[in-house]
Amino acid sequence: MTMSATARRWSFVTAVVLALGLALPTVAAAAPPSNDDFDTATAVTALPYTAQGDTTEATKASDDPWCDYSNKSVWFAYTPVADVMLRATVEAGTQSTLSAYTGARGELAPVPDACRGSSASRPAVITFRAYAGTTYHFMVAGYADQSGPVSFALQEVEPAPNDDFADAEPVTALPATRAIDLSVASTEYDEPLPTCAYESRRSVWYTFTAAETASLVASVADSGEHTVSVHTGSTLPALTEIGCARGDSFEEVLFRATAGTTYHLRVAGPATAATLTFAEAPPLRPYFIASSDPTIYELTHFTGYTGESGTPIAGGEWDFGDGTVVAATEDGVSHHYTADGTYTVRLSVVSPDGRTGSHTSTVTVSTHDVSISRFSTPSRATAGDTEEIAVRVTNTRYRETVTTTLYRSRGEYWDVVGTLTLDVPVGRVVTFPFAYTFTDGDAVAGKVAFRAVVTLPYPVRDARPFDNELISTGTTVRPAPAGA
Structure with a gap:
C-alpha cells in the first residue's frame, strides 16, 4: 500500500510541529468556585448577607453530607457572637438543596430540621436557633445531576415570642385559637420529647391557670406531624x-x-404552620342500643356510649325501668325482663375526665309465642287416596295471624303441599286442615314424611321458634290395586 499525497503532507506537518516543540491548541478547563470545598467555605462576617454563585463547575467531596440527593456543592460558614434565630434561603433556576451543620469535617452534625430542597419556583428555606460561638456551615448543592446559578442569603429573624418554656404565652380566656409559625421556633436543650412524637422538634409554649375545675380539650390542626401536649x-x-x-x-x-x-401546653413539629385550639370540653351526649325485639324468654342486652369518640364510660348507672339499677361500665350489660310492657330506661355516665351525662329512652318487651301442639298424618295410605292432614296450633299470649305451610318429603328436598293463614285467638287451639292425594311415585318410594312450619307476619318475631316446626313419622304408601 502506498501513502497518498495528502497523507504525506499531514505526516510532514505533524513531524515539524513535534520537532519544533509546538503545542496544539486545547480548550481551557473552567475552575471550580472558590468555596467548592468545606475547608474553603466563604466566611459570612455580617448579617444580612447575600451572595450569587454557580454550582456548574462545583464538585462533590467524598465526605460531603447527604441532603436530599445533594451533588455538586459550595459552602458558607457563619459564627454568631450571640444567640440568634437564623434564616438561610437559596433560590436557583433549577432544583437545589440547602442544609446546615455544626462540628468539624468528618464529624459534621446536621442541624435538626435543616435540610430543604428548592425548585425553580420555590426557594429552599431553613430557620433555626443558632448559639453564640458555634460555627454553622451551610451546604448549597445541586439536586442529583442538576446545577447552575444560585443565590444564597442569610439573615437574623425574630424568634417566636413564646419559643422558650420560660416565655410561654398566657391563655386567659376559653375558647382560644392560635395560629402558629413553627419556622421561627426552636427546641431547648433540656426539653423532653413528647410521648406521641417520633423525634424532638421545634416548639412553642402556652400556659393556662384554671379558675375552676373543668374538663378541657386541646388539639392541633396541621399540614405535618405536629403534636400538642x-x-x-x-x-x-x-x-x-x-x-x-x-x-x-x-x-x-x-x-x-x-x-x-x-x-403548660406545647405545640411541636416541623417548620410549618399549625393551629392550636383550646377550649372547655363539650358536654357528653350518651346513648345506648338495646337488643331488637326483646322478650321475657331471653336476656335483653344493652350497650352504652358516652357519645364522644375515644371517650369510654368510667362510671354511672343503668336504670332499667322495672326497679332494677346496676352500675354502668365500659362493657355492655344484660337484663331479664319478666313481663311484657314498655319500660323507661335511663343511662347515666361519667367520663374519665369527670364529665357526666344521661340518656333516657323506652324499651318495649313483647313476647309472641305460637306452637304446633299436634301434627296428625295417616300411618298408611294407598296411591290415589286423598287423606286429611291436620296441624293444630296453640297460642298463649296475643291474638295472632298464623301461616302454616305443609311440605312433603322428596328425597333430600321438600315440596310444598299447601299454605293456610288463619286467625289464632289467645288460649285457643286452631286446626289447619290440609288434604293430600298420594301418588304412584309415593308408592314407589314406599314411605312419605310430612313437615309443618308455622310463621308469624313480619316484623313479629316468635320468641321460641324451636316449637314452630314438626316432621311427621313416615306414612307407608302401597300401590293402587290392579285395575283400580
Missing part, C-alpha cells in the same frame, strides 16, 4: 405530661383541670 410542673426537667395528641391523626388531649393549677 399538656404538662404540669414549673421547670422543663420537672414537667409531667398529662396527655399528647397528633394533629395528623386528628387526636385530642382531654383532661380534667383543677382550679388554681397552671397547665
Whole structure:
C-alpha cells in the first residue's frame, strides 16, 4: 500500500510541529468556585448577607453530607457572637438543596430540621436557633445531576415570642385559637420529647391557670406531624405530661383541670404552620342500643356510649325501668325482663375526665309465642287416596295471624303441599286442615314424611321458634290395586 499525497503532507506537518516543540491548541478547563470545598467555605462576617454563585463547575467531596440527593456543592460558614434565630434561603433556576451543620469535617452534625430542597419556583428555606460561638456551615448543592446559578442569603429573624418554656404565652380566656409559625421556633436543650412524637422538634409554649375545675380539650390542626401536649410542673426537667395528641391523626388531649393549677401546653413539629385550639370540653351526649325485639324468654342486652369518640364510660348507672339499677361500665350489660310492657330506661355516665351525662329512652318487651301442639298424618295410605292432614296450633299470649305451610318429603328436598293463614285467638287451639292425594311415585318410594312450619307476619318475631316446626313419622304408601 502506498501513502497518498495528502497523507504525506499531514505526516510532514505533524513531524515539524513535534520537532519544533509546538503545542496544539486545547480548550481551557473552567475552575471550580472558590468555596467548592468545606475547608474553603466563604466566611459570612455580617448579617444580612447575600451572595450569587454557580454550582456548574462545583464538585462533590467524598465526605460531603447527604441532603436530599445533594451533588455538586459550595459552602458558607457563619459564627454568631450571640444567640440568634437564623434564616438561610437559596433560590436557583433549577432544583437545589440547602442544609446546615455544626462540628468539624468528618464529624459534621446536621442541624435538626435543616435540610430543604428548592425548585425553580420555590426557594429552599431553613430557620433555626443558632448559639453564640458555634460555627454553622451551610451546604448549597445541586439536586442529583442538576446545577447552575444560585443565590444564597442569610439573615437574623425574630424568634417566636413564646419559643422558650420560660416565655410561654398566657391563655386567659376559653375558647382560644392560635395560629402558629413553627419556622421561627426552636427546641431547648433540656426539653423532653413528647410521648406521641417520633423525634424532638421545634416548639412553642402556652400556659393556662384554671379558675375552676373543668374538663378541657386541646388539639392541633396541621399540614405535618405536629403534636400538642399538656404538662404540669414549673421547670422543663420537672414537667409531667398529662396527655399528647397528633394533629395528623386528628387526636385530642382531654383532661380534667383543677382550679388554681397552671397547665403548660406545647405545640411541636416541623417548620410549618399549625393551629392550636383550646377550649372547655363539650358536654357528653350518651346513648345506648338495646337488643331488637326483646322478650321475657331471653336476656335483653344493652350497650352504652358516652357519645364522644375515644371517650369510654368510667362510671354511672343503668336504670332499667322495672326497679332494677346496676352500675354502668365500659362493657355492655344484660337484663331479664319478666313481663311484657314498655319500660323507661335511663343511662347515666361519667367520663374519665369527670364529665357526666344521661340518656333516657323506652324499651318495649313483647313476647309472641305460637306452637304446633299436634301434627296428625295417616300411618298408611294407598296411591290415589286423598287423606286429611291436620296441624293444630296453640297460642298463649296475643291474638295472632298464623301461616302454616305443609311440605312433603322428596328425597333430600321438600315440596310444598299447601299454605293456610288463619286467625289464632289467645288460649285457643286452631286446626289447619290440609288434604293430600298420594301418588304412584309415593308408592314407589314406599314411605312419605310430612313437615309443618308455622310463621308469624313480619316484623313479629316468635320468641321460641324451636316449637314452630314438626316432621311427621313416615306414612307407608302401597300401590293402587290392579285395575283400580
